Amino acid sequence: MKTLITLVLILYPLSFIKAQDASEIVKRANDKINGEESSYSEMKMTIIRPEWQRTLELKNWTKGTEYALSLITAPARDKGQSFLKRGSEMWNWNPTISRMIKLPPSMMSQGWMGSDYTNDDILKESSVVEDYTHEITGEDEIEGRLCYRIKMTAREDAPVIWGYQIRWIDKENYLFMKAELYDEDGYLVRTELGKNIKIMDGRLIPSVLELIPEDEEGYKTIVEIEEIKFNISIDDNFFSQQNLKRVR
Amino acid sequence: MKNYKMAWRNLWRNRRRTIITASSVLFAVFFALLMRSLQLGTYDSMYKNIIESYSGYIQVQDEEFWENKIVDNVFEDTEELRGDIIEDTNVEDVIPRFESFALASSGSRSKGVIVMGIDPQKEKLLSDVEDKLVKYRLTDEAISTIKSEDIPDYLVKNMDLFNGNSYSSDGSLQTDLGIKDKDVATLMPLFKKYAGVDNGYFSTGDNEVLVGDRLSQYLELVKGDTLILVGQAYHGHTAAGKYVIAGIVKIPNPDIENKIVYLPVDVCQNLYYANGMLTSMVVHLKDNNDDAIDNTMNRLASSLDSPYRVLGWKEMNETLVQQLDADNKSGIIMIGILYLVIAFGVFGTVLMMTAERRREFGVIIAIGMQKTKMAMVMVYEMLYIGLLGILAGVAIALPSIIYGYHHPIHFPSKFAKMWEDYGFEPVMAFQWIDKYFLSQSIVVAIIVLVAVIYPVVKIRKMKEVNALKA
Numbered sequence: 275m276k277t278l279i280t281l282v283l284i285l286y287p288l289s290f291i292k293a294q295d296a297s298e299i300v301k302r303a304n305d306k307i308n309g310e311e312s313s314y315s316e317m318k319m320t321i322i323r324p325e326w327q328r329t330l331e332l333k334n335w336t337k338g339t340e341y342a343l344s345l346i347t348a349p350a351r352d353k354g355q356s357f358l359k360r361g362s363e364m365w366n367w368n369p370t371i372s373r374m375i376k377l378p379p380s381m382m383s384q385g386w387m388g389s390d391y392t393n394d395d396i397l398k399e400s401s402v403v404e405d406y407t408h409e410i411t412g413e414d415e416i417e418g419r420l421c422y423r424i425k426m427t428a429r430e431d432a433p434v435i436w437g438y439q440i441r442w443i444d445k446e447n448y449l450f451m452k453a454e455l456y457d458e459d460g461y462l463v464r465t466e467l468g469k470n471i472k473i474m475d476g477r478l479i480p481s482v483l484e485l486i487p488e489d490e491e492g493y494k495t496i497v498e499i500e501e502i503k504f505n506i507s508i509d510d511n512f513f514s515q516q517n518l519k520r521v522r
Numbered sequence: 523m524k525n526y527k528m529a530w531r532n533l534w535r536n537r538r539r540t541i542i543t544a545s546s547v548l549f550a551v552f553f554a555l556l557m558r559s560l561q562l563g564t565y566d567s568m569y570k571n572i573i574e575s576y577s578g579y580i581q582v583q584d585e586e587f588w589e590n591k592i593v594d595n596v597f598e599d600t601e602e603l604r605g606d607i608i609e610d611t612n613v614e615d616v617i618p619r620f621e622s623f624a625l626a627s628s629g630s631r632s633k634g635v636i637v638m639g640i641d642p643q644k645e646k647l648l649s650d651v652e653d654k655l656v657k658y659r660l661t662d663e664a665i666s667t668i669k670s671e672d673i674p675d676y677l678v679k680n681m682d683l684f685n686g687n688s689y690s691s692d693g694s695l696q697t698d699l700g701i702k703d704k705d706v707a708t709l710m711p712l713f714k715k716y717a718g719v720d721n722g723y724f725s726t727g728d729n730e731v732l733v734g735d736r737l738s739q740y741l742e743l744v745k746g747d748t749l750i751l752v753g754q755a756y757h758g759h760t761a762a763g764k765y766v767i768a769g770i771v772k773i774p775n776p777d778i779e780n781k782i783v784y785l786p787v788d789v790c791q792n793l794y795y796a797n798g799m800l801t802s803m804v805v806h807l808k809d810n811n812d813d814a815i816d817n818t819m820n821r822l823a824s825s826l827d828s829p830y831r832v833l834g835w836k837e838m839n840e841t842l843v844q845q846l847d848a849d850n851k852s853g854i855i856m857i858g859i860l861y862l863v864i865a866f867g868v869f870g871t872v873l874m875m876t877a878e879r880r881r882e883f884g885v886i887i888a889i890g891m892q893k894t895k896m897a898m899v900m901v902y903e904m905l906y907i908g909l910l911g912i913l914a915g916v917a918i919a920l921p922s923i924i925y926g927y928h929h930p931i932h933f934p935s936k937f938a939k940m941w942e943d944y945g946f947e948p949v950m951a952f953q954w955i956d957k958y959f960l961s962q963s964i965v966v967a968i969i970v971l972v973a974v975i976y977p978v979v980k981i982r983k984m985k986e987v988n989a990l991k992a
Binding site for chain 1: 594627750752754757758759760762795
């Protein structure tokens with residue numbers, strides 16, 4: 275009996291350590307691409323459909339998980355539209371109609387600007403670190419890199435539209451190489467691929483992210499990071515409704 | 523003496539009996555006609571409303587659009603395509619449309635709406651939107667001001683009944699309020715002054731919109747206000763625009779009136795980032811009868827292939843067609859029951875007549891008349907009665923139907939609200955004299971002919987000796 279209790283006491287924290295490990299890996303990978311404190315990036319988003327494709331250019335500012343601001347800079351027709359996230363609230367500013375529109379939570383899972391990205395993906399309402407429990411389920415080789423395979427199950431109270439995700443994170447450099455996102459019923463909804471790994475602002479990161487929805491044939495969205503800066507100094511006031519209208 | 527002559531004289535030997543039998547036929551015909559006319563007329567006015575204010579009889583669309591009404595399923599508006607359609611002998615013109623959805627907002631209120639880009643001039647051929655601009659609105663304020671003027675008593679009552687209504691023509695205002703011809707000259711200027719609404723139309727290129735009356739009330743809009751439209755445009759672009767309200771329109775179909783916004787088609791294309799594209803072309807026909815529509819549809823469908831699709835009004839208004847079809851079936855069952863009651867009525871009188879005349883038949887046959895001839899006389903008698911009843915029934919029904927056709931029944935306001943909630947115009951119209959007159963008359967004639975079998979059989983089986991003693 276004594277030995278059994280001892281064994282449990284020894285093993286219990288062990289399982290805990292393992293879970294912590296997985297969370298730690300995800301956190302490191304997440305911090306690496308999003309910046310520990312804040313970030314600024316310029317991106318090009320290409321939306322590919324069977325009959326057409328178009329490209330958007332945008333600028334992004336983020337600070338922690340609380341604040342985010344995105345501004346569209348091209349094409350001319352959509353230029354000047356901006357999106358703001360503060361805590362759990364989101365707004366959209368449209369200069370053609372000079373209107374601020376508050377995005378209801380029900381719109382979080384809808385496509386952003388006609389792409390396969392949801393509003394949630396762009397504004398990072400949910401966090402891959404805090405809103406999931408993590409578990410290492412194995413190792414795989416993705417594009418010649420040895421990766422952890424981590425299963426992330428959404429916490430019950432989290433504002434997440436996925437049931438669970440499986441992410442492959444590079445063991446050596448903590449890069450998000452691949453992710454499969456499943457809905458609550460366990461069906462694969464979307465696959466994300468990290469590509470074109472290179473050094474940007476002193477960090478080795480995948481500079482291209484491909485997003486492939488499962489149920490639509492020939493649909494794809496590609497995001498290319500053109501410029502990125504990590505841990506820039508930026509004031510909380512930057513993420514305000516006033517600035518949403520002014521930001522260039 | 524000839525059979526028919528004898529039958530005619532027999533009828534008038536007992537006038538009361540003849541008249542009773544004929545009048546049971548008369549009522550059958552009268553009620554059946556009235557019911558049918560009301561039903562068919564109401565269906566017709568519903569179809570006309572939706573077809574002429576919205577769908578048109580035939581449309582050409584992109585083949586994907588009907589199943590999936592997104593702005594990506596549009597087609598290019600080319601001269602060549604227009605030419606191909608106009609070439610058809612029954613086609614008068616094509617009317618371009620750009621139809622989509624958007625969120626309309628004004629102040630703090632917003633609502634999902636149908637956005638309809640129309641050609642301001644060509645659209646006059648079909649849903650004449652300019653003609654539907656609201657001219658008068660009976661607001662509480664307007665009514666109380668007009669009441670304080672010197673007006674006839676009947677108007678005071680009627681104005682309360684139609685409180686809140688709006689009108690797009692002098693005629694409909696006068697009909698609703700029951701304004702007498704002699705009062706028109708004195709009363710209309712009053713309405714123009716106190717209840718008149720100033721509305722304008724738009725032309726190609728104007729950054730202006732027309733909105734449905736109910737929608738304008740919900741969004742609290744009047745002429746000159748700004749309406750904001752936001753939605754998704756062609757290929758995932760953002761559709762967003764600010765427009766000035768040029769006018770407010772009254773659409774007969776309340777469901778559409780609740781959510782329609784009209785724009786000039788080029789402005790609409792610009793909003794949806796789809797210049798030179800259309801969601802549909804409404805084909806305006808020279809001849810609108812059912813056969814002509816079907817023939818034109820078949821010709822167009824065979825000359826326009828992928829990516830185009832030709833749709834008929836039945837396909838485009840499937841729910842309404844099914845709804846009215848179901849209602850029509852229940853109407854036919856009602857008429858069936860009516861006929862059953864009438865059939866037994868007619869049969870009852872025939873039964874009594876046969877019993878009454880048993881001795882008479884016996885005597886006539888005893889003095890040498892052939893049974894066959896006797897039976898033929900009976901058939902003629904019944905035919906005369908049937909004919910008399912049908913003619914009288916039609917004669918009585920005609921004036922009511924003609925009156926009803928010109929003066930459709932408007933529901934009292936509390937029922938009207940319920941009908942409008944279902945998306946129907948609260949009006950019961952009568953159908954003009956048509957095929958249904960013939961079919962109703964034929965059914966009644968058949969009933970009479972069936973009823974005559976009884977006396978004929980009775981005569982043939984008659985034993986003269988027994989009949990004489992009756």
